[in-house]
Amino acid sequence: MTERPIVIAGAGHAGGAAAAFLRQYGWKGGIVLVGEEPILPYQRPPLSKAWLKGEATAESLALRPARFYEQQKIEARLGQRVVAIHRAEAEVELASGERLPYHRLILALGARARALPVPGADLAGVLALRSAADADALKAALTPGAHLAVIGGGYIGLEVAASARALGCTVTVVERESRVLARVAGEALSAYLAEHHRAQGVEILLGAEVEALEGRAGRVAALRLKDGRTLACDTALIGIGAVPEEALARAAGLACANGILVDLAARTEDPAIYAIGDCTHRPLPLSGRSMRLESVPNALEQAKQAAADICGRPPPVPEVPWFWSDQYALRLQMAGIAFAPAQSVRRPAAEGEGFAVFHLAADDTVLAVEAVNAPAEFMAGRLLVAKQRQVPAAVLADPARSLKELAAGQA
Amino acid sequence: MPNITYVEFDGTAHQVEVPVGHSVMQGAVENNIPGIDADCGGECACATCHVYVEESWLPQCGTPGEQERSMLGFAATAAPNSRLSCQIRVTEALDGLVVRMPEAQH
Numbered sequence: 379m380t381e382r383p384i385v386i387a388g389a390g391h392a393g394g395a396a397a398a399f400l401r402q403y404g405w406k407g408g409i410v411l412v413g414e415e416p417i418l419p420y421q422r423p424p425l426s427k428a429w430l431k432g433e434a435t436a437e438s439l440a441l442r443p444a445r446f447y448e449q450q451k452i453e454a455r456l457g458q459r460v461v462a463i464h465r466a467e468a469e470v471e472l473a474s475g476e477r478l479p480y481h482r483l484i485l486a487l488g489a490r491a492r493a494l495p496v497p498g499a500d501l502a503g504v505l506a507l508r509s510a511a512d513a514d515a516l517k518a519a520l521t522p523g524a525h526l527a528v529i530g531g532g533y534i535g536l537e538v539a540a541s542a543r544a545l546g547c548t549v550t551v552v553e554r555e556s557r558v559l560a561r562v563a564g565e566a567l568s569a570y571l572a573e574h575h576r577a578q579g580v581e582i583l584l585g586a587e588v589e590a591l592e593g594r595a596g597r598v599a600a601l602r603l604k605d606g607r608t609l610a611c612d613t614a615l616i617g618i619g620a621v622p623e624e625a626l627a628r629a630a631g632l633a634c635a636n637g638i639l640v641d642l643a644a645r646t647e648d649p650a651i652y653a654i655g656d657c658t659h660r661p662l663p664l665s666g667r668s669m670r671l672e673s674v675p676n677a678l679e680q681a682k683q684a685a686a687d688i689c690g691r692p693p694p695v696p697e698v699p700w701f702w703s704d705q706y707a708l709r710l711q712m713a714g715i716a717f718a719p720a721q722s723v724r725r726p727a728a729e730g731e732g733f734a735v736f737h738l739a740a741d742d743t744v745l746a747v748e749a750v751n752a753p754a755e756f757m758a759g760r761l762l763v764a765k766q767r768q769v770p771a772a773v774l775a776d777p778a779r780s781l782k783e784l785a786a787g788q789a
Numbered sequence: 790m791p792n793i794t795y796v797e798f799d800g801t802a803h804q805v806e807v808p809v810g811h812s813v814m815q816g817a818v819e820n821n822i823p824g825i826d827a828d829c830g831g832e833c834a835c836a837t838c839h840v841y842v843e844e845s846w847l848p849q850c851g852t853p854g855e856q857e858r859s860m861l862g863f864a865a866t867a868a869p870n871s872r873l874s875c876q877i878r879v880t881e882a883l884d885g886l887v888v889r890m891p892e893a894q895h
């Protein structure tokens with residue numbers, strides 16, 4: 379019997395990275411990377427940014443060129459969907475009926491765009507953005523003069539709004555909450571971004587809920603809001619978050635709670651099965667909490683955790699969760715997670731027009747930083763969060779106090 | 790194609806050919822060389838592609854931009870010859886370049 383390979387289900391950012399790390403860490407056996415999409419692992423971040431604006435190519439989206447997989451002896455099985463996990467036999471079943479035995483299974487299934495449960499959501503011109511194919515459809519619709527309605531003021535929605543403005547579209551963002559990025563950013567950043575988008579000509583409706591999408595000849599023509607207003611559009615982008623792909627794990631009896639439950643080595647409760655990336659719900663070492671993170675840095679960190687555990691290597695150093703976003707000429711960089719901050723303090727960037735907002739716990743521990751065109755402040759903030767430094771708000775707000783010294787613990 | 794040598798923190802050296810126009814970061818990623826994480830994929834947003842450029846090669850690598858300088862100022866193990874490898878474009882003039890990796894990128 380030939381040795382069983384490691385099977386990676388899901389050939390996205392996390393799955394592709396796990397395959398690469400397994401080889402880096404010395405796994406000599408087979409690696410089979412099974413993905414539903416027809417293309418090799420690629421980067422999603424540019425889909426709402428550079429790629430949408432026509433500033434990136436398919437080649438530059440790819441995480442690694444095709445020859446990489448040959449050279450590293452990673453068998454990529456693309457366009458194939460995993461439909462079941464047979465834990466007793468240690469096999470996965472593909473849609474074709476074929477079964478692949480595994481030594482270890484890594485679930486890297488990602489997440490899918492959350493559907494909007496209102497009438498008309500199935501009309502033509504109602505789009506979501508998760509995959510390169512989605513981005514193709516969106517790009518085709520964003521012709522100059524087109525009217526785009528973005529439903530949901532999250533990162534993807536706002537990035538698409540910015541890119542659509544650059545393409546000459548009219549853009550309206552409809553957000554149910556009282557501010558954009560309500561789930562993921564502090565109030566100061568939300569307010570700043572909403573203002574910036576408005577200054578760029580985007581109409582932003584807050585506290586506005588979509589009741590239905592109305593069509594003409596099968597294609598979306600307007601949004602109807604709960605307050606009775608209607609809003610004409612020729613394309614609607616639904617950007618109301620993502621739902622983890624956990625059905626396979628659930629059906630196989632693995633514990634899931636808004637994501638497949640894993641530990642800090644990316645292990646599920648089955649010692650032969652790991653889960654990584656957007657499909658997981660994971661512990662966060664610094665805060666002692668657990669949550670689902672949707673970011674490339676998280677996908678890479680968990681890919682390392684799983685590969686290290688499988689290869690018997692020490693686990694990677696825990697990372698501070700972080701994220702970036704590009705909108706217009708704004709580079710946003712966030713690190714840490716501001717669970718119920720006691721205080722938030724703004725500090726101007728040492729260079730240029732940017733600023734950073736630091737979020738502090740009641741005992742002055744730096745929980746998170748949000749930086750807008752302030753890369754040095756972001757880097758310093760990330761260090762402060764990692765080291766769990768306590769810094770009084772007044773000190774952080776004082777541009778005369780050196781962040782370098784604060785990060786080094788000298789001030 | 791220019792040859793670039795990447796030296797891991799433990800001294801392991803990898804000499805590879807990197808196409809002109811690629812970044813030094815891409816050269817490492819496409820050859821699965823450990824030690825360069827490149828979380829942001831070359832957007833100068835993460836500083837996880839930090840390398841030390843051998844002194845004699847610094848001029849050929851061009852001058853770092855403002856964003857890169859700001860990020861490097863706070864990289865945990867930055868030195869005067871630190872660069873973000875995603876911001877170094879490979880040219881024929883970089884044939885023979887040697888870069889070293891820090892102990893960790895985070």
Ligand SMILES: Cc1cc2nc3c(=O)[nH]c(=O)nc-3n(C[C@H](O)[C@H](O)[C@H](O)COP(=O)(O)OP(=O)(O)OC[C@H]3O[C@@H](n4cnc5c(N)ncnc54)[C@H](O)[C@@H]3O)c2cc1C
Nearest residue numbers: 388390391392414422423459460487488655656672673674
């Ligand atoms: C438009 C957009 C912009 C983003 N911008 C940023 C950003 O600026 N910064 C950042 O950090 N993050 C960003 N993200 C998030 C980031 O892309 C994700 O966190 C990352 O892709 C997660 O990697 P993953 O491998 O877990 O999931 P994915 O990359 O989604 O990969 C999962 C793969 O599994 C496949 N799959 C699912 N089910 C099956 C099955 N049953 N069988 C076989 N294959 C299956 C899917 O088709 C998919 O290819 C963005 C995401 C999007 C969509």
Ligand code: FES
Nearest residue numbers: 831833836838875
């Ligand atoms: S790859 Fe992120 S800064 Fe170079």
